[in-house]
Amino acid sequence: MTDPRVMKKRYRLIQHLYGETEQSDLPQNMLNDEKLRAEYLELREIKGMLDRLQEHASPDRDILDRIVQSLRPRRRRAVIRPLVWSMSMSTAAAIIGFVVIADNLRTEVDEPPMQSSAPVEISWDEGGSVVDIHSRIELLNARSHTGLWDDEDILSMDSVVLGVQPGLEAASTR
């Protein structure tokens, strides 16, 4: 069995050989030991041969291109998979949206029109009767400002407000 202290010194020779010790020179006590000294010379000789003959090997220049090529189908799958997923999600969202809208429309049809508390948006109707009423109101307004009231105007206003023809009286008011 080799003395652990001797083995430690031998390991230190290896470290020194490869420049992994803090000191650049071997300690004097190791140099004075003939066995250690002889071993160091042997090791240094073979390391010199390795350094000389065993040059760094490099892979083929196109090796990285080949690796990228080999990864391409995987990447395409990786791109397609989220695309299919997002399309499925969009389709599902559209179906859900359609169902919700259809359900709302059915509810609106079922409900009475005036029960909604939401303000009713009034849009201008181009229908002839409405235009006619509007023009009459405008006419009345213009005349009321000038104070030119006459029977014809009053009759016209009655027809607008009461919805009756001039000269006729509603049966309910008799």
Add this chain to the structure above:
Amino acid sequence: MERHQDPVFGYVLGMVQDRDLAHDLFQDTFVRVIDALQRRRGGYVQQGRFLPWVMRIARNATLDHIRSRGRRQTQIADDGYWDNIPSGTLSPDHILEAREERAWLQRSIARLPEEQREVLTLRQDSELTFREIAELTDVSINTALGRMRYALLNLRRMAGKRPHTKKKTPRKVASVA
């Protein structure tokens, strides 16, 4: 990734000693690295160094392959791995001699026990420190150093048995520092 490809490839090639197979394992390693980086699973959190983490993945891929093939000692490929190493501007005699030496070295390293070959390759080719090698291979630093020592001494022994070995380094050196 490009920065780390040489140490990783050097390790894989040193372990399997077959350039085509080393390319396959290298590719497998970096696919695993990219997968791990994308999933952020079981992997690299930017606390440690990137290279030892990649080396661990390369080691797993390499050892998986070696063990799946059921051989502890990989065969030496005859695809002339060493022929691919540029020889510089040497004369034809020197080129031939260097090629022979390299072929011998390749065979000798292949004959080393797997653990010794691994530490040798990690230190020589991948330039990991012995501490990093110890962490990577799940052994103490003394064990890693011991394996390296035996690897070098075994190679030295094999060189001594080699016919026509030229002693290029004198045995007696004035200073070893």
